[in-house]
Amino acid sequence: MSYLEQFFLxxxxxxxxxxxxxxxxxxxxxxSVRYNRRIAIYTSLGIAAGIILHVTYSLVxxxxxxxxxxxxxxxxxxxxxxxxxxxxxxxxxxxxPSQQKLDSxxxxxxxxxxxxxxxxxxxxxGFLINGLNIKATLFFVSLFSVVVAPQTPIDxxxxxxxxxxxxxxxxxxxxxxxxxxxxxxxxxQVKGYLVDRLMGAVLxxxxxxxxxxxxx
Numbered sequence: 001m002s003y004l005e006q007f008f009l010x011x012x013x014x015x016x017x018x019x020x021x022x023x024x025x026x027x028x029x030x031x032s033v034r035y036n037r038r039i040a041i042y043t044s045l046g047i048a049a050g051i052i053l054h055v056t057y058s059l060v061x062x063x064x065x066x067x068x069x070x071x072x073x074x075x076x077x078x079x080x081x082x083x084x085x086x087x088x089x090x091x092x093x094x095x096x097p098s099q100q101k102l103d104s105x106x107x108x109x110x111x112x113x114x115x116x117x118x119x120x121x122x123x124x125x126g127f128l129i130n131g132l133n134i135k136a137t138l139f140f141v142s143l144f145s146v147v148v149a150p151q152t153p154i155d156x157x158x159x160x161x162x163x164x165x166x167x168x169x170x171x172x173x174x175x176x177x178x179x180x181x182x183x184x185x186x187x188x189q190v191k192g193y194l195v196d197r198l199m200g201a202v203l204x205x206x207x208x209x210x211x212x213x214x215x216x
Contacts, residue, residue, distance in 0.1 A: 003156055006148060007163070014164050017139055018171050026202045027129045028172050031122065032179035039122045040176035046126025048169030051140075053131045055161035058144040059154065079132055081207040088207065092200035126172075 018024070024047050032040040117125070130136060148157060178184065 003152070006152070007160060010143060010148070010160050011163065011167070013143060014167060015171075018168050021202070022135075023129050023133055024126075024168075024172065025175075027126065028175050029179060030200075031125075032176055035116055035122075037176055037180035038119070039116060040180060041173055042119045042122035043126035044169055044172035044176050046123040046128075047130045047172050048126075048165050049123070050127045050130025050133075050136070051165045051168045052161075053127075054136050054140040055164065057137060058140045059157055059161065078211070081211050085204060085207045088200040088202075088204035092197055092204070 027043060028040055028047075031043045144157065144160075148160065
């Protein structure tokens with residue numbers, strides 16, 4: 001298989017993985033609904049930075065060690081599950097806004113007065129959500145072990161990894177723009193607490209799935 005064929009195969013598999021609902025998708029929806037576009041974009045950049053971690057694991061072989069060491073794998077699963085539960089708790093506690101209909105100026109005022117997390121905290125949230133996702137680790141280890149030929153030069157592998165970092169960041173930044181469009185946001189400001197709770201439930205289910213998969 002040529003390098004170009006490898007690239008298109010990796011790009012296709014990666015897109016299907018990154019576009020499917022999961023912790024990354026859930027946190028971007030949550031950040032877009034609860035805060036604003038800026039916070040969602042910084043969270044997206046954090047998720048992309050998390051991909052660097054997984055790619056590095058795969059390139060230097062640490063990912064194979066993690067995947068083969070049952071105790072280390074178990075520890076990472078529980079760490080990820082604990083963090084997912086922490087984020088889910090805040091989502092599940094989202095409260096229904098006042099029934100009073102808000103005009104656009106009042107909505108903007110509320111958004112400005114709401115205590116927003118710092119850009120650093122938003123970035124770190126995205127990084128931890130992705131970096132602690134053991135399924136993502138296993139996905140990248142499998143991708144580099146099965147799809148990429150062992151004789152593929154390290155610089156070509158780094159190009160593959162760089163593409164996946166950029167593609168991941170671009171996808172979630174696109175979602176951040178989409179979810180914070182005025183019409184979408186005006187709807188989410190009314191029903192956003194339901195989305196927040198739903199995303200919290202999704203993260204909680206993912207945490208439970210991680211724990212259950214380790215017990216089986």
